Amino acid sequence: MVSYLSQYHGGYRIFTVIKEIEKADIWLSAGLSAGVLKEDSLLLLPDNIMIPFTSEEKRRMEQIHEFDVLDINENGIVYRWYSSFDGDAGIATTSACNSNCIMCPAGDNERRHHNHLTVEQLETVVRHMPKDLYYFTVTGGEPTLIGEDSFIRLMNTVKKELPQTKILLLTNGRTLGDRNFMERFLNSKPDCLRVAIPLHGSTAAKHDYITRAQGSFHQTIRAIKALLKEKIELELRIVVSKLNRDDITGIAAYIAHHFPSVTVVNFVGLEMRGNCVINADKVLLSYEDAFQASKAAIKLLIRSGIDVGLYNFPYCMIDKSYWPIAQKSISAYKSVFYPSCEKCEMKNACCGIFKATMRFYKPAVHPIVHGEKDD
Ligand code: SF4
Secondary structure (H helix, E strand, O other), X not given: OOEEOOOOOOOOEEEEEEOOHHHHHHHHOXXXXXXXXXXXXXXXXXXXXXXXXXHHHHHHHOOOOOOOEEEEOOOOEEEEEEOOOOOOEEEEOOOOOOOOOOOOOOOHHHXXXXXXXXXXXXXXXXXXXXXXXXXXXEEOOOXXXXXXXXXXXXXXXXXXXXXXXEEEEEXXXXXXXXXXXXXXXXXXXXXXXXXXXXXXXXXXXXHHHHHOOOOHHHHHHHHHHHHHHOOOEEEEEEEOOOOOHHHHHHHHHHHHHHOOOOOEEXXXXXXXXXXXXXXXXXXXXXXXXXXXXXXXXXXXXXXXXXXXXXXXXXXXXXOHHHHHHEEOOOOHHHEEOOHHHHHOOOHHHOOOEEHHHHHHOXXXXXXXXXXXXXX
């Protein structure tokens, strides 16, 4: 949610934000909607619905930029699907998931209540995206759980509407482990596609313990093999927690042995929300400890010729020699910095810290000055 507009009493709408009404025809002529944003109101076109802002709403709507793609629901809640400011774009097809990972940043409630847009609404979001968009993410929950036909239809729409865009599909891979589903997926997949799948353990026992879904390891491995066979760009993710810290090198060895053609392996630091908070005593590992637990695995993969990355690890919490593989992986709206980060030379490239994590505990930072941590 980016805002709440108390004076809205209509139905669900998806629209692109514009500042001048003269531009509206670009969207209206394509059968889409536009929202003309003024300092103290939003005019939804083509229906001519004027929504005045309260002073608090006016303050919140200042975060909205021209060409952002938003939706507003019948309760006046506004959500952003594309930010023209930082280029973040994507859709969450459903909050449902067929796994229930102990350290998942989603909670049981989100997983069980299958909030999702209809496939027609999801397609409308895709049609609102700029044609020169660089990245577009399809995620969930588990995105395939909107139903096989709906998912395949959505993939076809993404392929048609965003032919130049790099598409990232975040999935646990279990549905793709089904041969028939995979066949249909292969026939509908966008051309510039990367599939990202998490691997939580080097054995079925460890992986299934973490996903709390028996059989998930074998389903996921089947999907990975099928994707690699089809030469689809594949990213494997290792979410590093207390649950698998002793198996991180084992997972890397498993990947190097069985999947040497994987495109990249990313090591992922925890986001403290949902199940991750509920099970904090079992899962919580500081970013420093998670990095230390990953070092041998990173070296093993690099020596095996496999590209690696670090997601969600601020520079000041990892060894300097690993800075080149740290990614700015947290969306701007989800990350925060301490006031002391202002003097850090790496701030512009740093992922920062999850807002959700900061609500749970406050990791210590060490601003980098003259190339070194300032203790
Ligand atoms: S001090 Fe702040 S900006 Fe610098 S690396 Fe650490 S978290 Fe990032």
